[in-house]
Amino acid sequence: MIFAHFLKNIPENIFLILGDSPMAIKTIMVIGAGLMGAGISQVAAQAGFNVIINDLKDELVDKGLNAIAKNLEGQVKKEKLTAADKDAFLARITKSVALDDAKRADFVIEAAFENFTVKKSIFEKLDDICPANVIFASNTSSIPISSLAAIVKRPDKFIGMHFFSPVPIMKLVEVIPGLKTSAETIKATEELAASLKKETVRVKDVPGFLVNRINAAFRAEVFNCLLEGVATLEDIDKAVKLGLNHPMGPFELNDAVGIDIGLNVFRTLYEGYKDPKFRPPLLMEKMVQAGDLGKKTGKGWYDYISGEKKPRKDLNL
Numbered sequence: 001m002i003f004a005h006f007l008k009n010i011p012e013n014i015f016l017i018l019g020d021s022p023m024a025i026k027t028i029m030v031i032g033a034g035l036m037g038a039g040i041s042q043v044a045a046q047a048g049f050n051v052i053i054n055d056l057k058d059e060l061v062d063k064g065l066n067a068i069a070k071n072l073e074g075q076v077k078k079e080k081l082t083a084a085d086k087d088a089f090l091a092r093i094t095k096s097v098a099l100d101d102a103k104r105a106d107f108v109i110e111a112a113f114e115n116f117t118v119k120k121s122i123f124e125k126l127d128d129i130c131p132a133n134v135i136f137a138s139n140t141s142s143i144p145i146s147s148l149a150a151i152v153k154r155p156d157k158f159i160g161m162h163f164f165s166p167v168p169i170m171k172l173v174e175v176i177p178g179l180k181t182s183a184e185t186i187k188a189t190e191e192l193a194a195s196l197k198k199e200t201v202r203v204k205d206v207p208g209f210l211v212n213r214i215n216a217a218f219r220a221e222v223f224n225c226l227l228e229g230v231a232t233l234e235d236i237d238k239a240v241k242l243g244l245n246h247p248m249g250p251f252e253l254n255d256a257v258g259i260d261i262g263l264n265v266f267r268t269l270y271e272g273y274k275d276p277k278f279r280p281p282l283l284m285e286k287m288v289q290a291g292d293l294g295k296k297t298g299k300g301w302y303d304y305i306s307g308e309k310k311p312r313k314d315l316n317l
């Protein structure tokens, strides 16, 4: 009876059943206010959660918050949101530059740099800061979940929650249990993802998980076609968009995500499976060596210096 009353009075929250103690998720701590952390914070605030967005410095947290505000403002302009909604969402997000703030969190999603040492140091600290029933999720793209879970004293409450960029638009979250993740943690994570209005797929803790593994095999063939001169780079993008109905061509997508990031996916897969089909494409290696990483450096497979996407004439591919 008391429990039913409690439930009725906090309709925006979801409940985790951890052992015998039901715990409401009200507050989500997001570690890292970069591209992914900002996106995750935005969808969590829009779904009604209180969000603590954490990064190393004030400027970095502000950068993430500004990205969220800009994104929401765009939705107001398109009349998908009211200005009052935007303000309400932003008001749910609290800034943090101290991991100690995780004391107030019911669930932690880590989206810091893709580096084991960085993540290790974060989770070691969080393990001491957070109550024992708090679940830790990592948005890692390539680090084995079981190796991150081994850092903490709660490997049963550790899980992979792999979002896709841009987070507010992409519907999918891969839910990746580690070797020791409990059934309760998996269920709670899937429920949380659903309340963030995402669809989930449950994926084994293997290199590249599911989507990046499938996509790398596809992209390896894209690079073979380019190297064999089957079609131009621009025509390959066009063919994939119009013939396969992908919203972006593989080179456009690679530029948007970052050629260095794409190359790391190949490296992870090649290291993990030793399968020649995942050998990092030499053309990607060359682009990274030359410092042309895609949109973020102004040049990648295309030239963005003018603010518009233009074909490149200066590459000896």
Ligand SMILES: NC(=O)c1ccc[n+]([C@@H]2O[C@H](COP(=O)([O-])OP(=O)(O)OC[C@H]3O[C@@H](n4cnc5c(N)ncnc54)[C@H](O)[C@@H]3O)[C@@H](O)[C@H]2O)c1
Pocket (backbone or CB within 6 Å): 031, 032, 033, 034, 035, 036, 037, 054, 055, 056, 060, 110, 111, 112, 113, 114, 115, 118, 122, 139, 140, 141, 142, 162, 163, 164, 165, 257, 261
């Ligand atoms: N970019 C993508 O498309 C994508 C997709 C899925 C998953 N991921 C994964 O998400 C994670 C974040 O990626 P991103 O693209 O947002 O990177 P990013 O570089 O944009 O952001 C990472 C942020 O983490 C912060 N950070 C670093 N160390 C920290 C610490 N100790 N404490 C708090 N904050 C810290 C950095 O200052 C930075 O703002 C990575 O693990 C990445 O592999 C990325």
